[in-house]
Amino acid sequence: MLRCYVFVQGLKCLFCETVYPVRVGYTCPRCGIVGILDVQYDYARIGRILTRRRLAARSDQSHWRYRELLPIGSNAALPALSVGGTPLTSTPALARHVGLAKLFLKDDGRNATGSLKDRASSVGVVKAREKRRPIIACASTGNAASSCAGMAASMGLKSVIFVPERAPEPKVTQLLIFGATVLRVRGSYEDAFQLCQRSCGKWGWYNRNSGINPYLVEGKKTAGLEIGEQLAWEPTDWVAVSVGDGCTVAGVWKGFRELKALGLIPRTPRILGVQAEGAAPVTAAFLSGEPMRPIEPATLADSIAVGVPRNWKRAVLAVRESGGAMINVSDGEILEAMRYTGRLSGIFAEPAAATAVAGLQRAVAEGCVGRRASAVALITGNGLKDVQSARAAAGQPYDIAPDGAALEEILRERKLIE
Numbered sequence: 001m002l003r004c005y006v007f008v009q010g011l012k013c014l015f016c017e018t019v020y021p022v023r024v025g026y027t028c029p030r031c032g033i034v035g036i037l038d039v040q041y042d043y044a045r046i047g048r049i050l051t052r053r054r055l056a057a058r059s060d061q062s063h064w065r066y067r068e069l070l071p072i073g074s075n076a077a078l079p080a081l082s083v084g085g086t087p088l089t090s091t092p093a094l095a096r097h098v099g100l101a102k103l104f105l106k107d108d109g110r111n112a113t114g115s116l117k118d119r120a121s122s123v124g125v126v127k128a129r130e131k132r133r134p135i136i137a138c139a140s141t142g143n144a145a146s147s148c149a150g151m152a153a154s155m156g157l158k159s160v161i162f163v164p165e166r167a168p169e170p171k172v173t174q175l176l177i178f179g180a181t182v183l184r185v186r187g188s189y190e191d192a193f194q195l196c197q198r199s200c201g202k203w204g205w206y207n208r209n210s211g212i213n214p215y216l217v218e219g220k221k222t223a224g225l226e227i228g229e230q231l232a233w234e235p236t237d238w239v240a241v242s243v244g245d246g247c248t249v250a251g252v253w254k255g256f257r258e259l260k261a262l263g264l265i266p267r268t269p270r271i272l273g274v275q276a277e278g279a280a281p282v283t284a285a286f287l288s289g290e291p292m293r294p295i296e297p298a299t300l301a302d303s304i305a306v307g308v309p310r311n312w313k314r315a316v317l318a319v320r321e322s323g324g325a326m327i328n329v330s331d332g333e334i335l336e337a338m339r340y341t342g343r344l345s346g347i348f349a350e351p352a353a354a355t356a357v358a359g360l361q362r363a364v365a366e367g368c369v370g371r372r373a374s375a376v377a378l379i380t381g382n383g384l385k386d387v388q389s390a391r392a393a394a395g396q397p398y399d400i401a402p403d404g405a406a407l408e409e410i411l412r413e414r415k416l417i418e
Contacts, residue, residue, distance in 0.1 A: 009040040009041060010022065011037040011039060013028035013030065013036070013037055014038055015034065016028060016035065026213050026214065033310075036212070036214070036313065038254075046069065062084045063085065064084075065084075069258060070123060073130070076129070080155075086109075088105070088226070088230040088376070089347065090104055091104065091344065091347075093344040094341060094344040097344055097361075098360050098361045099365070100373055101373060102375070104231075104236065105341075105347050105357075106226070109349065109353065109382030113149075114146070114384065115146065115380060116220065116381065117143045118147040118150070119219040119220050119222050120147070120210055120216035120251075121147035121150070123215050124151070124206070126155075127206065128152075133206035135160060136159050136160075136208050137159065137196055138162070138196060138209050139162040139193040140163060141166070141171075141303055141306075142171030145161040145167075145171065145175055148161065149178035149180035150174075152180070153179055160180070161181065164187060164188050164189045165187065168385065188296070193211070197212075217250060218251070220250075220252065224251070224255020225255040227255075227256075228265050231376075233264055233265050234266075236269055236374040236375050237269060237373040237374050239271055239377075240272040240359050240363075240375060240376070241378045241380075242353065242355035243326070245306050245310060248380065249318055250315050253318035253319070253321065254318070256322075272356075272360065272363055272375075274326070274328070275304065275328050276328065278298035278299040279298065279299045282312045282326065283328050294308040300331050300392075304352045327363050329359050329362055335354075335392055335393040337354040338350075338389070338390065341357050342383070347379060350383050351386060352381060
């Protein structure tokens with residue numbers, strides 16, 4: 001049986017553009033840790049296999065349906081947890097509120113551990129098993145950690161997770177439930193990342209950090225592949241993605257670029273990268289054309305609170321290549337977007353996920369995105385991941401006596417009765 005990873009031609013450094021064989025380490029030997037590698041495929045050969053007709057005939061609705069575009073062997077052991085195949089929902093009321101002709105939400109909060117990061121972690125644990133590493137580790141503000149621990153548990157692997165002090169309790173609790181060894185670092189995400197890097201090097205653990213591991217973005221790109229297929233191969237004008245490290249927005253764009261290269265879609269959408277105002281080093285690099293400058297992040301959207309994004313160049317190149325734009329939104333806009341997204345679509349987005357919707361609203365208001373445009377907003381994580389922020393967005397319930405005193409007054413206030 002043909003092993004799918006024969007379609008991988010090598011790993012190309014995004015900085016010096018040197019192409020290496022797949023046996024090279026996580027980053028470019030010449031450029032060091034900044035030398036992010038990109039997986040290169042033989043699209044001519046893949047195109048003869050991955051056609052619209054053959055995809056339609058596949059019963060597997062998970063993201064493994066695109067296995068020819070993933071760096072795994074055809075006989076590789078896969079996680080038991082389902083990943084991908086998340087719903088793409090049309091939201092007319094939300095579209096009107098944001099100011100668009102048409103708006104879809106891609107709800108990746110429906111993945112097994114509640115976030116898009118399951119796409120990356122599922123590939124990570126497959127690669128860890130392939131390399132016979134019984135322990136997988138990562139540093140994360142929450143979602144990557146949760147997905148790594150959950151996917152590891154489903155594969156019988158052990159996980160070691162480094163989180164900063166500010167990681168939300170629901171995400172830390174999820175890690176503990178999955179049996180991870182959780183190390184809460186008294187410091188920032190960058191402190192946790194550096195300690196994880198040193199630990200992986202010292203003890204030989206498989207490194208799941210998407211900032212340096214070239215295979216994880218391959219899992220994230222399946223969100224773009226699915227959007228293209230779910231829209232019957234006719235992409236929207238824009239796809240909005242929140243940006244932290246830069247790996248997700250780059251992966252989504254790579255998915256669309258590959259669909260176009262394979263002749264599955266006639267054109268690619270423009271990418272709107274959205275950052276929180278208090279954590280926007282990628283936007284700054286995009287607008288200035290200069291290398292990214294590290295910052296100290298300050299935003300309630302913990303999943304994108306990254307001050308030293310390793311994938312900044314990949315993200316900048318992706319948005320530019322798409323003909324897209326980058327924009328920043330305030331924490332207030334993020335909380336507001338959580339509220340109106342839930343009330344107008346029934347989809348519960350965590351702060352980082354609602355950032356994409358907030359970015360679309362601001363982009364329309366500023367004329368960056370036209371009011372006649374169609375768009376997809378990628379909901380990267382479920383709102384239950386950060387209940388504290390959700391309560392800040394939602395407000396408080398009404399407390400009433402058992403006899404219902406003041407009930408009618410409340411109902412009139414809410415315009416539920418006259």
